[in-house]
Amino acid sequence: MIHLDGNSIGGLLSDVFGRDVTDASGRCRECGAENFVGALHVYRAAGVVVRCPSCSAVLMRFVAARDEVWVDLGGLLGSGLEPLRETRVHVMHGGEVVDGRAEP
């Protein structure tokens, strides 16, 4: 499956983080590689899966539906990337929603 660059989801990311994060860096929990978010690998299917360019581990997952978005940042290590605390942004961890709303 072909992929795009993290840069291509800059719009979705600013919905989630409230600012442009494509030139912020993210560290992979699997292999420790640090890359610009704009350089991560993006796979689009039903949702958006963002993988580490070095080891292909899943770093972030997004599912957008209606005007809401479900976010799992579990593959990133202490990135300093904080999703907005808004009702349309649902933070997931290990498949569980941690802010109380169900996955679509």
Add this chain to the structure above:
Amino acid sequence: MGEVTETVTETPRVRTLVLDVPGWTGHRAGQHVDVRLTAEDGYQAERSYSLASAPGEPPALTVERLDDGELSPYLVDEVVRGDRFELRGPIGGYFVWDHDGSTEPLFLVAGGSGVVPLMAMLRHRRAVGSTVPAKLLYSSRSLDDVIYRDELDRLGAEVVQTLTREQPPGWGGYGRRVDVDMLREVSYPPDESPRVFVCGPTNFVEAVAEGLVALGHRPGRIRTERFGGT
């Protein structure tokens, strides 16, 4: 919402839409917008399009028609002046080049419509009178497919072209796909620390980025924007 104020036919398959976007606060060279079209039945489709114009100029998109595509045939063939559509942006802070006083040479590699964000960088460089050395290696299928053909000579940058399918008689450029030998001949050597931007169809970007790394360019100096497709 953006309103189309002008359309420019660039090639038989490519058109530029100049937009008026109320509240537009300007953009950086290399950024894109997300265009969202809504059908009468409520069905929505969203695609990204790079900004072609220099920062300070009105936003302009340059779109290539993919015959089996959902959005691009509409944007290339059907939109007329005065039409409006939803867009958001400018987006992105990674695949951008700012005129910031750095003197590192700029090496740009484009495949097809991948030239669009790189053109914004070259227009920006020209508009601010930057003296940073700049080179564009631009791959198209045939001379008729070359986007911004007349402007390429007036950019004040070195432009090297390759035509992969069909070359006119007396063609002075390359006549094959971008490969490592071509990159070696055209690119600034790694020890000049060029800033490198590569944009185009996914496979093109991948081949070029791998070639540059094989030539000793540091992966961290190579910024890529994959447009999708193959």
